[in-house]
Amino acid sequence: MKIKQYHILLLCLSFLYATNICAQSKTIKGFDIKGEEVIFIFNVNDYPNIKNNGDTIDNVYVSGEFNNWAKDQWPMQKVNDSIYQLKKDLSLFTSNFGWEFKFIVNGKHWAEPSSDVENSVGAKDIYGFPLMVYNLKFYSAFATDYGNVSFKLKGYKDAEKVILSGTFNRWDETGFIMKPNDDGWEIILQLRPDIYQYKFIVDGNWIEDPQNPSKVENEYDGYNSIIDVQKNVKFQLCDFEDAKTVILSAEFNNWTESESKMTKIDGCWVYNQRLSGGKYHYKFIVDGTWITDPANTVKEYDGEGHINSVCMVK
Secondary structure: OOHHHHHHHOOOOOOHHHHHHHOOOOEOOOEEEEOOEEEEEEEHHHOHHHHOOOOOOOOEEEEEHHHOOOOOOOEOEEOOOOEEEEEEEHHHOOOOOEEEEEEEEOOOEEOOOOOOEOOEEEEEOOOOOEEEEEEEEEEOOEEOOOOOEEEEEEOOOOOOOEEEEEHHHOOOOOOEEOEEOOOEEEEEEEOOOEEEEEEEEEOOEEEOOOOOOOEEEOOOOOEEEEEEEEEEEEEEEEOOOOOOOEEEEEHHHOOOOOOOEOEEEOOEEEEEEEEEOEEEEEEEEEOOEEEOOOOOOOEEEOOOOOEEEEEEEO
């Protein structure tokens, strides 16, 4: 949050940040994650300084670290008199663990959430000094019923608290509190494709996942469990209807020349592959001839001077 952007908020808000820290029943505000979409949600009833200022709401924008705190780049759509929404692809948010943001109304009013918001963080000026206001924060890893990865710990029914911690939340020891179920404990997260390390914290004791044989040694002479979150990627080659055989050859299949045969569907050759997050080089072999993907403009040289098409999985 920058000084010039928020100087109008500094009056009468000095007590809000301390109140937020002490709140006992907090809720997540400002966004939701469903599948591979982030839905930013502005509900005027959550922002007293907007609801009570008497102005008619003409427009609402999302402003944050992800768009350099721009006031007019991410317009929201009006759902009803109280709610505005904006949907963005989750793959846009890949470079950081979390992003601070706010809603700006009519180009001048920065919405201040009420004190029962869990994902609020203290704002700072451009020099890093704290301000007496706060922002919302969107996290790339988030607990939600719409998540794509379920973590389960069997047993430990007598435990008072079980927490999931890992590289997806910088080993935070408080955020992802697991819920008891019939077999033990469970939590569902929305995670980008990538390889993550994790552990369970059972009443303060760190343990690896006893049901997961995949693990890696850590710096504490112990082990962290490993999970590989993958995404289905569709490779497609059109305009070669007369070809007899088309093969997808890539880094992820050791540049095979015989496996990964593509299937012709509606005039195009198609192959589905589950991949972890990252960058992959690939080519098509059409009746023995190697070609790059004509529909993909992103290409790179490999270490031997060959040009390959590039697939980015986020």
